[in-house]
Every structure is written in C-alpha cells, then in structure tokens.
Amino acid sequence: xxxxxxxxxxxxxxxxxxxxxxxxxxxxxxxxxxxxxxxxxxxxxxxxxxxxxxxxxxxxxxxxxxxxxxxxxxxxxxxxxxxxxxxxxxxxxxxxxxxxxxxxxxxxxxxxxxxxxxxxxxxxxxxxxxxxxxxxxxxxxxxxxxxxxxxxxxxxxxxxxxxxxxxxxxxxxxxxxxxxxxxxxxxxx
Amino acid sequence: xxxxxxxxxxxxxxxxxxxxxxxxxxxxxxxxxxxxxxxxxxxxxxxxxxxxxxxxxxxxxxxxxxxxxxxxxxxxxxxxxxxxxxxxxxxxxxxxxxxxxxxxxxxxxxxxxxxxxxxxxxxxxxxxxxxxxxxxxxxxxxxxxxxxxxxxxxxxxxxxxxxxxxxxxxxxxxxxxxxxxxxxxxxxx
Numbered sequence: 121x122x123x124x125x126x127x128x129x130x131x132x133x134x135x136x137x138x139x140x141x142x143x144x145x146x147x148x149x150x151x152x153x154x155x156x157x158x159x160x161x162x163x164x165x166x167x168x169x170x171x172x173x174x175x176x177x178x179x180x181x182x183x184x185x186x187x188x189x190x191x192x193x194x195x196x197x198x199x200x201x202x203x204x205x206x207x208x209x210x211x212x213x214x215x216x217x218x219x220x221x222x223x224x225x226x227x228x229x230x231x232x233x234x235x236x237x238x239x240x241x242x243x244x245x246x247x248x249x250x251x252x253x254x255x256x257x258x259x260x261x262x263x264x265x266x267x268x269x270x271x272x273x274x275x276x277x278x279x280x281x282x283x284x285x286x287x288x289x290x291x292x293x294x295x296x297x298x299x300x301x302x303x304x305x306x307x308x309x
Numbered sequence: 310x311x312x313x314x315x316x317x318x319x320x321x322x323x324x325x326x327x328x329x330x331x332x333x334x335x336x337x338x339x340x341x342x343x344x345x346x347x348x349x350x351x352x353x354x355x356x357x358x359x360x361x362x363x364x365x366x367x368x369x370x371x372x373x374x375x376x377x378x379x380x381x382x383x384x385x386x387x388x389x390x391x392x393x394x395x396x397x398x399x400x401x402x403x404x405x406x407x408x409x410x411x412x413x414x415x416x417x418x419x420x421x422x423x424x425x426x427x428x429x430x431x432x433x434x435x436x437x438x439x440x441x442x443x444x445x446x447x448x449x450x451x452x453x454x455x456x457x458x459x460x461x462x463x464x465x466x467x468x469x470x471x472x473x474x475x476x477x478x479x480x481x482x483x484x485x486x487x488x489x490x491x492x493x494x495x496x497x498x
C-alpha cells in the first residue's frame with residue numbers, strides 16, 4: 121500500500137536524472153561553472169530549454185546579467201569535475217581552474233563551453249521566473265555541438281560514451297554500453 | 310572535435326530521463342492520463358515542480374481548467390502502459406481503460422492517481438507559461454506517496470523496484486538492481 125513520502129524531499133522521486141554543467145560569463149568576463157540536474161527541454165520549435173538554479177547562486181547572477189549560458193554534458197569519467205562544479209561557489213573560487221578543464225569559445229553567444237564535454241548547447245534570449253528560492257531560466261537553444269561521433273539523430277551512442285545521471289548527494293548512476301534497455305513492441309499506438 | 314548537432318533534436322542530448330504519467334481530471338469528471346518526461350523539480354520550499362506538455366493536448370486543456378494534476382511513477386514492468394498513455398489522445402480514447410489501470414482518489418486535490426504506480430505526487434495551485442507549442446505548468450507539490458518500501462529518504466531502492474528512463478521513441482533504459490552506479494569520493498568540496 122501507499123505511504124506518505126516526505127514533501128521536503130519529493131524531488132528524489134524524480135531522480136536519477138541527467139546532470140550537466142552550466143557555464144556562464146559574468147560582467148567582468150570571468151567564466152563560471154555550476155552543476156545542474158534540474159533542467160528540462162521545453163519546446164522543439166523554437167528549440168527551448170529551462171534550467172533551475174538557486175536564486176542566490178553566482179550562476180543565477182551571471183545569467184541574469186548576461187542573458188545567455190552554455191549547458192555542457194560531461195562523460196561519466198569526469199564525474200569528479202562535475203562534483204567540483206556542484207559543490208563550491210564561483211564567488212569564492214575560480215571553478216574552471218578548480219575543475220581543471222579547458223574552455224572553447226561559443227559560436228552564437230558571448231560565452232564559453234567546456235572542451236572536455238561530449239556535447240554542449242548554447243542558450244540565448246534568456247528570461248527568468250522566480251519560484252521559492254529558485255530561479256527558472258528559459259532560453260532559446262541557438263547552437264548545439266557533439267564531440268566526434270558520440271551521438272546520432274536518436275541520441276547517445278553508448279558504445280562510444282557513458283552518461284552520468286545524478287541520484288542524490290555523491291551518488292550517480294552511469295549509463296554505458298552495459299546499460300539495460302528495452303524497446304516497446306507489440307502495443308498498438 | 311565538435312560537430313554541429315541538429316537543433317531540432319537538441320533535446321535528445323538531455324535524455325535518457327525519468328518518465329512519468331500525468332493524471333488530470335476534466336470538467337465533466339473524466340480522468341485522463343499522459344506520459345511525460347519533460348519535467349523537473351523547481352523548488353524545495355515551497356515544494357514545486359514544472360511539467361511540459363503540448364499546448365494542444367487534452368492534458369493541457371484539463372490542467373488549465375482544473376489547476377491541478379497528479380504525477381505518477383510507474384515501474385519498468387508497466388512500460389507498455391506508459392507507452393499507451395503517451396501515444397494516444399484522451400480526446401478520442403479513455404486512456405485509463407486503454408492502459409487497463411485502476412484509480413485511487415487523491416488526498417489533497419480533486420483528482421485521481423494510478424494504483425499501479427510505485428509513487429505519485431499531487432500538484433496544486435498550477436500556473437501556466439506558454440512557449441512555442443508547449444505549455445509549462447508550475448505547481449506546488451501538496452502530497453507525495455510511495456508504495457510499500459520502494460523509496461527511502463534518499464530515493465529509490467533499486468533492490469525492490471526498477472525505474473524506466475525514456476531515451477527516444479520506443480526505446481527506454483531500465484535502472485534495476487544491476488544498474489551501474491558510483492559515489493564521488495576523495496574530492497575536496
């Protein structure tokens with residue numbers, strides 16, 4: 121039978137979910153990075169995404185100021201770097217240096233992506249929406265890049281790359297070539 | 310090196326991701342269901358979620374009218390039912406009957422959840438935001454339930470239940486007791 125679940129942790133029922141690193145540029149040109157798994161595609165046309173960040177974060181301040189950001193997908197092998205991006209504040213630390221990653225100039229926005237990513241998207245024309253202690257940033261996806269041949273039209277090629285999913289705290293699931301999958305068949309639709 | 314990725318399918322880089330079934334009630338009391346993987350937690354306090362649905366869908370019409378809905382997590386074994394919920398329109402079909410599931414009355418909203426779920430949350434005080442052909446519904450999580458002992462404070466117990474993740478089309482990944490996971494260790498944070 122059903123039991124009540126603590127409302128303050130309801131979101132754990134919506135994990136594991138993809139995790140990405142948001143890169144943004146602040147007024148003085150400093151590039152900041154932050155881990156994020158609270159995001160969702162919003163629209164195919166125009167291609168739109170929403171990301172949720174803490175309203176008090178340096179990333180929120182940077183995106184609010186510049187109106188654009190990049191969303192980087194890093195492979196499972198770089199989970200330690202994702203963790204660094206998610207566990208310090210860019211107000212106090214140069215997170216690009218702390219993560220020990222390199223930057224690549226974006227093509228359509230005035231910011232940078234992470235060279236070690238397996239894919240990144242560039243997001244522009246951002247509008248924000250405040251709820252509780254969070255800022256939801258909606259933005260148009262103006263460019264998308266994937267490394268080498270790690271994703272086709274239908275998504276990731278898990279024989280070539282492995283994808284991290286955030287569960288909670290320090291726990292992550294890893295989708296790789298051994299991940300279990302299934303196809304829906306024999307159902308009229 | 311990086312290659313451009315088709316903007317019209319950018320969202321496939323943000324999958325696989327959790328999939329749920331939204332249940333909503335329409336004016337005449339009819340209960341409708343729809344599969345959805347474009348959702349995200351938004352805030353811990355107040356507990357808030359955002360779900361994205363096609364603006365022309367029957368579900369969008371129902372949520373707009375009633376201002377509330379339930380979000381049901383079904384186990385991997387019921388993927389065929391999730392598929393039915395995602396591949397027909399409630400305008401033409403009684404999807405609860407087509408899915409062959411039972412309903413349970415919600416406690417805090419005037420709607421129903423799916424008895425075969427492993428967890429469901431009740432969402433109220435919904436506000437909508439239109440982008441492209443999509444409607445984003447923000448709502449407060451007013452109740453959450455899990456079945457038996459399938460989730461603890463830290464999320465799913467994969468020794469007791471298996472979770473589906475939607476990749477694309479008919480392809481789903483399945484997280485079960487054999488899923489690969491890792492803990493971040495030895496990183497200063």
